[in-house]
Amino acid sequence: MTKASPRQAPKHADISHFASRNNELVIGGKTISQIDKLIGSTPFYAYDKDLIASKVADLKTALPAKIQLHYAIKANPYPSLVHFMVDHVNGFDVASKKEMLLALQSGMPANEISFAGPGKTQDDIQSAIVAGITLHTESATEINRAIAIGENLAIKPNIAIRVNPAFELKASGMKMAGGSKPFGIDEELLPQLLNELPYDKINFQGFHIFAGSQNLKAEAIIEMHQKTFALAQQLVTLTPVKIAYINIGGGLGIPYFPGEQRLELGEISSNLTELLQQYQEALADIDIIMELGRYLVGEAGVYVSKIVDKKVSRDTTYLVCDGGLHHHLSNSGNFGQVIRKNYPVSIGNKLNNTSEQTTELVNIVGPLCTPLDIIADRMHLPTSDIGDYVVVYQSGAYGASASPKDFLSQPELTEILL
Ligand SMILES: Cc1ncc(COP(=O)(O)O)c(C=O)c1O
CATH class of the missing domain: 2.40.37.10 (Lyase, Ornithine Decarboxylase; Chain A, domain 1)
Known part of the structure; x- marks a missing residue:
């Protein structure tokens, strides 16, 4: 019964x-x-490999060609899957030394791997510098630590700054930015920090602006992209050296629960096309990276x-x-x-x-x-x-x-x- x-x-x-x-x-x-x-x-x-491959291919077709895709290994670090992803995305985001070693073993070139996450230890940073990947630094302490370790190793560390923007990704399953957060450096601290960075001791790569995850509302993602590009332009202006990339974060969600629908990419993509046009001059020769986990494999x-x-x-x-x-x-x-x-x-x-x-x-x-x-x-x-x-x-x-x-x-x- x-x-x-x-x-x-x-x-x-x-x-x-x-x-x-x-x-x-x-x-x-x-x-x-x-x-x-x-x-x-x-x-x-x-x-299912074919489902992953077609999901990535559909996303690439939908997005403007300039947008590069990075896979966030934290979503699924199963080694065979990570190896499979090498041929389907432009780079990997790792969140620990173990993920970094996996990413390197998979054959992804070191210069396409970034390491984000708070609390990186001396050992994490040393490994990352020796490996030649880019550290997405989460605090001034982490930057200073990387510079000191780099000097010790006689290797210039590749450094990007993870930014904690003043805005948030609205209606998000997981908000990772806006307000007080353990992630990234608050945007208002950056003018001074960017002015004082010892650029001769580092290879300064750019900025990582990751506002949130698991979002199924196209209008919230569009608004986040608008704010992200505006902030990126300001940061580029404040940086005295040429940067390689802006990582605009991810946030694209998948439907899990009754009533939830797949995201429509059409408007998100046209908005990105407009933003790339609008900021063409400020962001010339700068790669634009989108960093996704669950959307690609979930x-x-x-x-x-x-x-x-x-x-x-x-x-x-x-x-x-x-x-x-x-x-x-x-x-x-x-x-x-x-x-x-x-x-x-x-x-x-x-x-x-x-x-x-x-x-x-x-x-x-x-x-x-x-x-x-x-x-x-x-x-x-x-x-x-x-x-x-x-x-x-x-x-x-x-x-x-x-x-x-x-x-x-x-x-x-x-x-x-x-
Ligand atoms: C920095 C960073 N990148 C990428 C992701 C992956 O998010 P998702 O799997 O929702 O795409 C997360 C998730 O927390 C994250 O914190």
Whole structure:
């Protein structure tokens, strides 16, 4: 028995970009039961190369040709995926020394790798300088540290300044700028700092203006771009040397929850074309970089677990799976959500059983002994049984690497790029 009438849930985010065969979800040409046999166990994350490639290609087609794309490895640092991205984007953004080493191993040239993030240690900075990548410095202390280490190594550090602008990215899932922030140097401190920088001791590269992430409102992104270009022009004027690039940040979101729609790129792109025209003179010969993580890879990945028990408690049917919160914290609702909402979920080997007679209302949970371990809450899904696959979509970013995999010492997780 299931609960009588749930609230009328709006349709979940569009997942029609995935193919199916024999009622099963297909990733990279293989059905999920084949992938299970290939790997030998569930749970796993599977990422579809072709979907990533076409997402990047579509974005490049939509954006003005001058805009270069950088992939933010933090979104998904699975090594095979990072290696795959080398041929699809112009550069990588890394957020730690380990990500930097991965980026270098992938074959991305050092001069196309930037390292942002607060709290870089002496060791981080030394490695970055030896590697020849660009430090996106987050404070005056970090700049001074890099200069001192560079002098010691007799290597001029490549330095760009991460700016904390006075504006914010409105309606954003994660605001990273505006007001008081641990990220970047406040824009109002820059006139003096840019005046005093010892340019002879550094290779000054430019500015990184990253205002926020996970935004689905074109008008908010357009406004951010307008403010970013205006600020970039001012900073270029204040800088006595020629700079290589302005990184205008990212922020393009993907739909996760019921009612959310994919971003329309048309107006964002025409606005960028206008801005490039308007600031053509000030930004001549300066590369313009957009830095994205989830937009490039988030929709191409799924998290798959298997049902190991099906039980009814009072009036609620539970599907208990072999995977959960420890591998997919954000789907469980414990990675920054205030009110938990369901990601798109399917029974991956019963995709077409969606008529009223073949569906049931279920709660899907993981194996952890905590009520936080939720995969889906009160969803109508094809009637399923032990051994069927539960698929969580929109899981290609901030999945495996953003989850507490050691919590309760559950079996290892596998990832695969197909
Ligand atoms: C500096 C920086 N770059 C890139 C990203 C990637 O954001 P997203 O995956 O939403 O594109 C983030 C996310 O927090 C970030 O802080």
